[in-house]
Amino acid sequence: MNVKNYVRFEFQSLPENISFARSCVGAFASQLDCTLDDIEEIKLVVSEAVSNSIIHGYENNPHEKVVIVVSIMDDNTLEIIIEDYGKGIEDIEKAMEPTYSTDPSRMGLGFTFMKSFMDEVDVISKPGKGTTVKLRRNFAAADKEAYA
């Protein structure tokens, strides 16, 4: 599978930048043959992953960095990689359970939405080093089903 097109951008870990990040990824993903609903779902998962980096990874420290790489593969797969260099996740399996959150004021639905709207969700994390979330969704499958 080859990369057809990609963008890479980084930004300060400020809550104000969450909107910027999801809008950028949504605009880039619109090159794919997808619906407005699909774009809304892509924007939601980006919002969740970036919010996790800011809130949990950096514990709301606004002076850190989040990196996003979005790629479109030649089989119409969208891949989004969200990377932070924050405190990392101790127990990834636990963190991905629905409604689990280390912060009682939060709903713990971020990973649930990512799993609902993406085909693949991979999380690589090292305590003290940071977290990388890799999300993939293939848009060719929907086309095939539509014509089946």
Add this chain to the structure above:
Amino acid sequence: MDVELKMVRNTLVVRVNGELDMVVAEKMHREIDERMEKGEVKNLILNLEKVSFIDSSGLGVIISSYRKIAAVNGRMYMAGARPNVKKILILSGVNKLIPIYDSEQEIISI
């Protein structure tokens, strides 16, 4: 204004404009808390007509408002959610705790 608040007798009407993510959710949380602390709020209507996007930070502030209203034996309603916002409210199960109506007017008439 992202968040507009208005008291109608003992009901706090909260109208949100734009994207209900972490930034707007924190503002909404602060403003609702300020009104609740005065002890005049019994019920809450959350008007989502002008909300174009919601994520789990937005859902979090809705649930935390619901808990505060439930603590004073009040009632909370949501009005006017657009289809993409309604989908997330349903997927998260928030609609099971807080009913969604088409408009503020519909809630006032019940």
